[in-house]
Amino acid sequence: MGNQILAEAARDAGAKIMFGYPITPSTEILETWAKFCLKDKSLSILQTEDEMAAGFGVIGSCLAGVPAFTATGGPGNILMQDAIVMAEALRVPMVTMIMQRGGMSTSTVIYSQEEVRLTCFGGNSEGFRIIYSTSNLQELYDYTLKAFQMAWKYRWPAFVLADGYQGKMMGEVKIGEKSLKVENVKPILTKGVNFRNCYNLEEEIGEKIINYSDEYQKVRQEIEEYENYQAKDAKIILLAHGIVGAAAKMAVDELRKKGLSVGLFRPITLRPFPTQAAKEIMSKAEKIIVIESAIGQLSELFKAELFGLSNTLIEVNKPALGFTPEEIVKTIQSYG
Amino acid sequence: MDNPRFPNCYKADSKPHKFCPGCGHPIVLKMLGQVIDEMGIADKVVFMVDIGCSLLAWDYFDLPTTQTHHGRTVPTAVGFKMADPGKIVIAYMGDGGAYAIGLQHTLTACLRDNPITTIVVNNTLYGMTGGQLAPTTVDNEITTTTPGGKNEFTTLKGPELLRTIAHKEAYLARGTTDRPLVLKQYLKKALEAQIKNNYAFVEALSFCPTNWKTDAQKTIERIKDLERIFKVGEL
Numbered sequence: 001m002g003n004q005i006l007a008e009a010a011r012d013a014g015a016k017i018m019f020g021y022p023i024t025p026s027t028e029i030l031e032t033w034a035k036f037c038l039k040d041k042s043l044s045i046l047q048t049e050d051e052m053a054a055g056f057g058v059i060g061s062c063l064a065g066v067p068a069f070t071a072t073g074g075p076g077n078i079l080m081q082d083a084i085v086m087a088e089a090l091r092v093p094m095v096t097m098i099m100q101r102g103g104m105s106t107s108t109v110i111y112s113q114e115e116v117r118l119t120c121f122g123g124n125s126e127g128f129r130i131i132y133s134t135s136n137l138q139e140l141y142d143y144t145l146k147a148f149q150m151a152w153k154y155r156w157p158a159f160v161l162a163d164g165y166q167g168k169m170m171g172e173v174k175i176g177e178k179s180l181k182v183e184n185v186k187p188i189l190t191k192g193v194n195f196r197n198c199y200n201l202e203e204e205i206g207e208k209i210i211n212y213s214d215e216y217q218k219v220r221q222e223i224e225e226y227e228n229y230q231a232k233d234a235k236i237i238l239l240a241h242g243i244v245g246a247a248a249k250m251a252v253d254e255l256r257k258k259g260l261s262v263g264l265f266r267p268i269t270l271r272p273f274p275t276q277a278a279k280e281i282m283s284k285a286e287k288i289i290v291i292e293s294a295i296g297q298l299s300e301l302f303k304a305e306l307f308g309l310s311n312t313l314i315e316v317n318k319p320a321l322g323f324t325p326e327e328i329v330k331t332i333q334s335y336g
Numbered sequence: 337m338d339n340p341r342f343p344n345c346y347k348a349d350s351k352p353h354k355f356c357p358g359c360g361h362p363i364v365l366k367m368l369g370q371v372i373d374e375m376g377i378a379d380k381v382v383f384m385v386d387i388g389c390s391l392l393a394w395d396y397f398d399l400p401t402t403q404t405h406h407g408r409t410v411p412t413a414v415g416f417k418m419a420d421p422g423k424i425v426i427a428y429m430g431d432g433g434a435y436a437i438g439l440q441h442t443l444t445a446c447l448r449d450n451p452i453t454t455i456v457v458n459n460t461l462y463g464m465t466g467g468q469l470a471p472t473t474v475d476n477e478i479t480t481t482t483p484g485g486k487n488e489f490t491t492l493k494g495p496e497l498l499r500t501i502a503h504k505e506a507y508l509a510r511g512t513t514d515r516p517l518v519l520k521q522y523l524k525k526a527l528e529a530q531i532k533n534n535y536a537f538v539e540a541l542s543f544c545p546t547n548w549k550t551d552a553q554k555t556i557e558r559i560k561d562l563e564r565i566f567k568v569g570e571l
Binding site: 016017019044046048049050052053054056057058059060061062063064065066068082083086090187189190191192193194195196197198 | 347399407420
């Protein structure tokens with residue numbers, strides 16, 4: 001199951017502790033980890049009293065130099081923002097798996113893509129985060145390893161952004177082919193280190209934020225990832241992420257069979273957004289059609305980064321529900 | 337008479353400290369510093385502070401120190417200790433961080449018997465933000481959010497509450513900045529308890545002339561009054 005794969009990936013990446021609070025559709029990650037801990041005494045687990053304790057527990061462990069992670073979704077994602085924004089401020093390599101569930105408050109427990117804005121920008125901050133939106137089981141595995149790698153290398157909090165469908169899907173993945181155990185691991189809170197996140201003067205914190213922003217911009221191209229599926233020279237480019245991206249990819253094949261010039265640009269990192277690649281690939285398309293299980297959350301990211309493009313932008317929004325490839329085919333055909 | 341010395345584990349360049357004149361924090365911190373020196377554990381101590389007046393201690397010691405978010409010092413300490421059990425981790429907070437916004441973390445760490453040492457400096461109100469109601473505000477006490485005098489709810493007695501859920505080997509005590517050397521003994525035992533892998537908690541009842549709006553004499557009178565409500569001793 002997807003959630004089991006996530007726990008395996010974290011273990012293979014070199015995580016030693018999972019902190020977590022049960023919340024559907026992420027709970028199996030915590031449960032799988034608990035089983036790992038029975039057999040492997042080098043691993044630990046803490047089921048905390050809430051998501052804030054889970055997030056700050058991860059931070060504590062990372063400060064001690066031990067890779068740790070947590071998983072949540074929905075209202076848990078909201079509470080987790082408390083810890084995440086401190087990880088942004090103190091440059092702590094916190095890794096979080098977000099299994100998106102229904103949007104708006106408690107909602108449904110299984111699916112939407114309505115936590116994009118929250119996961120990207122949910123702190124009182126500029127969102128210096130690394131976010132991988134996965135679209136299949138293999139990506140759940142591969143990008144969990146990558147999340148640990150990139151978090152400890154660049155010291156921004158990193159995320160695997162998935163959803164309940166991916167979490168509960170059953171299937172096979174290739175494990176352990178590449179040795180991707182996390183590197184650059186060492187204690188952060190050591191002698192001589194006195195961290196604060198409270199500042200007195202506007203000038204002090206202003207300078208710090210600008211430094212962070214400059215650094216984030218400087219390294220972003222080393223982190224950005226995307227999938228270009230037949231989008232080069234396509235007249236119509238679909239823009240979709242996560243599991244909707246997987247359906248859109250299948251739709252592209254069908255549409256091409258029907259003679260339409262269609263491709264898919266699938267951002268894998270939502271932050272940093274693969275802006276340069278998107279500009280190059282999408283500049284000549286007539287239409288860009290954004291498809292998401294939300295109202296404009298992916299589209300907003302895109303528009304913010306690519307302001308000034310002259311293509312026609314069409315937004316296909318379906319908060320709460322997923323998309324089948326057939327449905328996407330019909331929708332794109334209707335736009336000609 | 338010897339001049340009293342700075343604890344060795346102090347960070348000299350952060351002195352004079354930034355606490356208010358007459359604040360209890362510097363007394364607690366000096367006692368803690370002396371204990372760390374005397375026990376010879378400076379290379380093992382990790383110090384974590386909350387948001388509130390305790391945040392001013394972020395550069396107090398030449399010890400690995402971090403601020404956390406308000407109320408989140410305890411879970412950060414728990415996570416650190418789980419990752420590196422050889423360190424002696426201290427969660428240092430005020431009564432707002434420990435008993436209001438962070439109450440469930442305070443309680444749960446005790447319930448789980450996490451081997452960290454929690455130190456709570458209790459001045460019966462929220463100091464840093466200007467003197468609002470706290471769970472430890474006493475009856476009829478005037479605060480900025482109870483300008484007519486508090487009568488909303490019972491006063492929270494931290495160590496007593498924790499004793500009802502603590503492991504029998506956990507160390508719980510309440511000292512006062514009015515009697516620093518007694519407080520010092522409790523702090524020492526609280527660190528020794530962690531070394532023996534037990535949960536430890538010390539509340540330090542503290543004066544706060546700035547927010548109590550009391551002169552020196554009235555400050556001392558007030559803390560002696562409070563000591564009738566918040567009993568000093570080990571639990």
